[in-house]
Amino acid sequence: MKIDDDKYLRMTLNERVQHFLLLSSFIILVITGFWLKYPEAWWVRWITVLIGENAFNARSLIHRIAAVAMILTSVYHIIYLAASPRGRKLFIDFLPKRSDLTEFGNSMKYLFGNSAEKPRFGRFSYIEKMEYWAVVWGTVIMGATGFILWFKDYFFKYISNTGMEIASAIHFYEAILASLAILVWHFYFVFLNPDVYPVNKAWIRGYLTRQQLEHEHPKWLEEIENKEPVNLEPENNASEALSEIMIIEPKETKTETETETETETETNKDKADNKKNEPETSEIKSEEDNEPERKPVIKNNDEVSDSKNEDNV
């Protein structure tokens, strides 16, 4: 959605808050996680200097708090995807499509082959979709194995020490994979990418510039320009929604998430692993069911936020 001549809404405040919760919990999890695995690392010593001798005792607690925060954010995100029209549109736009394969192939040809034609991407390129689904995948895997390791005394009798070994191996390697992916993939597109260097501020400001859209999402820009001229109403609506969210949403999200966690934890206990997949898949179904409500989708100049992820431009 076009806010004004040079501002195109990419992430609503709600989505930015989700993203912020995700990134902060993710960073804390990475630090407190590798802190355990590499207790003698130089940066661990700095933490010890900063926090104090007993920093390590707080480490596991912080890790768990961050983990819970991330799971709650994820749960909220699922609700967001299911419950709001914008969320449903967002989910649909994130779903992999056949065109993504073509785009990927073209991109490969452009990057590594002889093709001089730069592929033109829509709202979400294969780059962002990879990013998004990697986070979904990672959260599920890390959440499940982390949960087993957290409640080891309970799980011991079901999965034996071998199971614990497997869980901790997966947790570790998945952590490396996720961290490297964020570092190499996401950070490149958000920071080093010459189109946005030094930083794509969409995750802070919520909008992209026209130039950025031209470079990164030309198809989407086309869509926006072609569909409807810039309408002030949606903008107003959007800004109203934004202001509402700004004031009310954080609290609401919390209460919602809390209630959610209660139900969630129940389901968690039943099936730690599948839990997340299930809601998501159900979401997908519901999304599909709701597809008729495509109006917002068509309009969808609206910003799309991948709560969990990065937005790249």
Added chain:
Amino acid sequence: MEYRIKNIALGIISLCLFALMTIIASEYSGSKAKSTDDCLSCHEDKDLVMDSDGSKKSMFVNPELYKKSAHSIAECTDCHLNYKAEELPHSADKKLENCRTCHEDSKGLEKSVHAKTQCIDCHGSHYTKKVSELKNEGDANCMSCHKKKEIAKFSSTIHGKKGVKCNDCHGDGHNVKNISRNQITEMCGKCHSESKMNFKGSIHHTVFKGGGKKTPVCTDCHGVHNTISSKHSIQSEACLNCHLDEKMFPGTETGSAKFVEQYKTSIHASIKKGEMESAGCTDCHGDHMIDSPDDPASSTKRARLIETCGKCHADVVANFKKSKHGVELLKNNEKAPTCSDCHGEHSIKSALLSDGASKLVMADKCLDCHKDGKIPHKNFKGEEELITGYKNSVHYQALVEGNESAPTCSDCHGAHEMELAENPDSKISKKNIANTCGQSDCHGKQLTNFEGSIHEKGVNAGNQDAPTCNNCHGNHGIVSKDLENKLQKSRDLIQLCTNCHESVEMIERNELPTKVSETYKESFHGLATRGGLKEAANCESCHGYHNVRPSSDSLSTIHKNNLPQTCGNCHPGATEILITSKIHLTDLKEDSPWVFWITRFYIILIFGLIGFMLLHNIQDYRKKKKSNAKNEN
């Protein structure tokens, strides 16, 4: 008539009386007695007395004894000169005639101590004895004049009982002598030749010859006439008489009166055998041959001390001679200690009376010499351990705090039988040290736990690599388990175990399980300990400490059946802990193929995916830079 008769009778009687009196008077005054018989006619009266200076002196002469005496041939008047029969007393001049008008051969009498003594004092007057008779009479004659108590006891002394007579020392007949201090040694030596020889080599004699006036000769210790043979009294009265005199032996140094006085507090003086000290001066110093400790021949010379003490303490000295201390001492190593270096000299105390304080004293004593000593092997941290480290140990601290059963040096090293650890018989040798630590209920429980452990089996099999008490706990600097810093303790413990269980050499030599240390350090337990979690399990949490046993041993804490309990110590919620594979995954592919393949999968995934991402982004970067450059142009 009658009256006349009475008068006549009276008159006759009085006449007769008168006549008798006249006769008697004439007998005394007028007639001159010419023979002994004449004299005896009066002097045989037992009641005949004479006033002499107010007391009545008997004038009785027993005629029979007189006639038996050597002088029976002599007339009274031969000796009683200036005799006037008519006078009473017969002679105003009481002086008897010199016996030597007759006995001209009694030479040398003037030179003897008896020069002023009357002949009759010894030989008697009227009943003069022959020399042979005098000899038979023995000392009684001397004693009749020499009535001092000290002399009077002579007959009850050893000399008196064995028939030694006055003249044996003082000389015969008229040559009776006083014996000067210079002569005494020789005099006694006539009979006591061995003692004399010994005495002549003694410090007492040496000083005496050098002019020491107060140095003792025989009689100073043994008494003169009242000779003492009892050991007890010699020591208390003889030696200490002089040696406790601060004027004679001033100062506080060795040899001073104060130094000797310490003896009174010693075990040797306090424990008595009957009346006697269990060990008196002479028992150690010798009697006649007593010498300065500096004299090589002296019984108290350092090198000879073990013989001297060994007279009584034979077992102890036999042990000592075998000990390292003893061996070195016998090699004349000047640094090696002898009895007195540890036990002291006069102030020697019994080890049986030892208390906490004396244990501390002992530690100081040992450390006096061993202050720079190092323990031959390094501790588990690879640090050199000093012998003086004992003072930082929990043992020493306990002693200081008043726990009297806490050990001092000898409790572990033994006292006299002390040996280097290399000696298999030593109390601190590899094989014996566990028993030493577990002795007399010091650490008996721990010893019981240790027995049967894999480590103990190794030690008993003579494996020098196998650890016993000190390899883990340290030697002298042994510290308490209740370290404040639990985490540090945990880390130390891991280092301790890994010293051996990480060493390739040790593992190969003893066929120890491999990689236990690496796998532990990578496990959650190990990571948490490395990170600083106090509660995380370390080696001993699972394996125990004293009773470390292999998992095949049913008593082992890590035996399959015991694992739930062992793990349950920390994971109480885990009512049934399922152990389906090894804990230390030393060979991932074999021990836990799942983990192995998952790891493989992820490594490939990470390298493949991230590699692709890198390439993709590098190309992306280049292309964008290029097109940007074009656009700018």
